[in-house]
Amino acid sequence: MKKSKRLDLIPPYLFVKIEEKKEELVKKGVDVIDFGIGDPDLKTPSHIVKKLHQAIDSKESANYPTSKGELVFRSAVSKWYKNRFNVEIDPAAEVCSLIGSKEGLSHIILAFVDQGDITLVPDPAYPVYKIGTLLAGGQPYFLPLKPENKFLPDLSLIPSDVLKKAKMLFINYPNNPTGAVADKSFFEKCVKLCRENDILLVSDLAYSEMAYDGFRPSSIFEVPGAKDVAIEFHSLSKTFNVTGWRIGMAVGNKEAVSALATIKSNIDSGAYKAIQFAAAEALTASQNCVAENNKIFEERRNILYDGLSSLGFKFEKPKATFYMWVPAPKAETSASFAEKLLEQAGILTVPGSGYGSFGEGFVRFAITIPKKRISEAIKRLTDIKISF
Numbered sequence: 001m002k003k004s005k006r007l008d009l010i011p012p013y014l015f016v017k018i019e020e021k022k023e024e025l026v027k028k029g030v031d032v033i034d035f036g037i038g039d040p041d042l043k044t045p046s047h048i049v050k051k052l053h054q055a056i057d058s059k060e061s062a063n064y065p066t067s068k069g070e071l072v073f074r075s076a077v078s079k080w081y082k083n084r085f086n087v088e089i090d091p092a093a094e095v096c097s098l099i100g101s102k103e104g105l106s107h108i109i110l111a112f113v114d115q116g117d118i119t120l121v122p123d124p125a126y127p128v129y130k131i132g133t134l135l136a137g138g139q140p141y142f143l144p145l146k147p148e149n150k151f152l153p154d155l156s157l158i159p160s161d162v163l164k165k166a167k168m169l170f171i172n173y174p175n176n177p178t179g180a181v182a183d184k185s186f187f188e189k190c191v192k193l194c195r196e197n198d199i200l201l202v203s204d205l206a207y208s209e210m211a212y213d214g215f216r217p218s219s220i221f222e223v224p225g226a227k228d229v230a231i232e233f234h235s236l237s238k239t240f241n242v243t244g245w246r247i248g249m250a251v252g253n254k255e256a257v258s259a260l261a262t263i264k265s266n267i268d269s270g271a272y273k274a275i276q277f278a279a280a281e282a283l284t285a286s287q288n289c290v291a292e293n294n295k296i297f298e299e300r301r302n303i304l305y306d307g308l309s310s311l312g313f314k315f316e317k318p319k320a321t322f323y324m325w326v327p328a329p330k331a332e333t334s335a336s337f338a339e340k341l342l343e344q345a346g347i348l349t350v351p352g353s354g355y356g357s358f359g360e361g362f363v364r365f366a367i368t369i370p371k372k373r374i375s376e377a378i379k380r381l382t383d384i385k386i387s388f
């Protein structure tokens with residue numbers, strides 16, 4: 001059987017390798033503290049689950065959905081944008097439902113990238129922007145995210161010939177894996193650059209609701225005129241603890257939304273209607289459950305940050321996401337440090353190099369485990385004595 005050359009472009013999915021390593025250790029009886037994949041351990045709020053139960057019972061839910069999504073869901077997305085960001089979104093033309101935002105982020109690339117086209121991709125980043133580009137025959141041009149720039153790309157360094165060939169710019173704030181945030185002035189710069197160079201701006205807003213210390217992340221559409229050039233992806237996965245349900249949305253520029261829906265209608269047939277109905281409830285009901293989640297994550301963040309700082313790690317306390325992007329000691333690489341943590345302390349983290357070459361020198365902790373386990377991890381780290 002001869003597989004496509006396309007398949008050779010794909011490195012092994014980061015988390016598959018990590019899960020294999022974890023399984024090996026667990027089999028040997030090691031009590032692994034898992035800071036690996038960013039999958040919330042908290043329960044889906046009960047009013048959302050209740051709505052799903054009801055929606056499953058409804059005859060209406062059984063039929064094919066439209067790829068663009070049910071009007072109830074698209075209207076709920078529009079209301080959520082109005083309430084959350086004071087942004088007007090037309091549910092008829094400016095929203096598309098997604099089977100999780102990963103699905104939408106990969107499919108939007110098929111709608112815009114031809115063979116040899118360039119996409120502007122942050123490094124480090126969520127792997128889908130890069131892999132999606134390669135699968136479409138495009139070429140990612142990497143924008144380094146460095147601590148000295150607060151993990152924002154320096155747009156002024158992109159060469160003009162690259163800008164001419166670029167079709168898309170990906171940004172993701174609050175950011176996975178660095179936990180960095182951006183203010184509106186950065187979003188304004190991105191809109192300006194994309195407008196001047198006829199580039200589709202893709203804002204990945206998966207973590208907009210997971211923020212601390214009173215910080216409220218912005219939508220790209222808070223920048224006037226952003227809809228001329230931008231599409232934004234949000235996901236209910238982390239906001240409402242429904243990663244397995246697979247539901248998200250693409251919002252913004254009509255042409256981009258419609259192009260995405262065209263690709264989707266030829267590949268999938270939309271998200272299960274019952275899930276869309278429950279998601280509409282999640283977006284329009286009280287958002288107190290989100291605040292309650294954040295309180296829990298904020299406490300966990302404080303314990304891990306204080307613990308790591310007391311051991312000598314030096315980095316900024318993240319204001320958002322449930323990730324901590326921790327510099328490895330100088331003598332270690334990302335991979336060697338992650339391996340040391342796993343083998344000597346039974347602590348699973350993700351080597352930063354898996355997110356791109358500028359992720360080298362960091363490991364990522366996801367605080368998706370209870371406070372007690374985080375404290376236990378700090379104790380184990382104290383015991384193995386880390387020198388910097």
Ligand SMILES: Cc1ncc(COP(=O)(O)O)c(C=O)c1O
Pocket residue numbers: 038099100101102103126172175176204206234235236237243247248
């Ligand atoms: C930055 C970012 N974008 C998008 C996603 C995809 O989320 P989902 O497909 O569950 O909506 C993730 C998931 O981890 C992510 O970290």
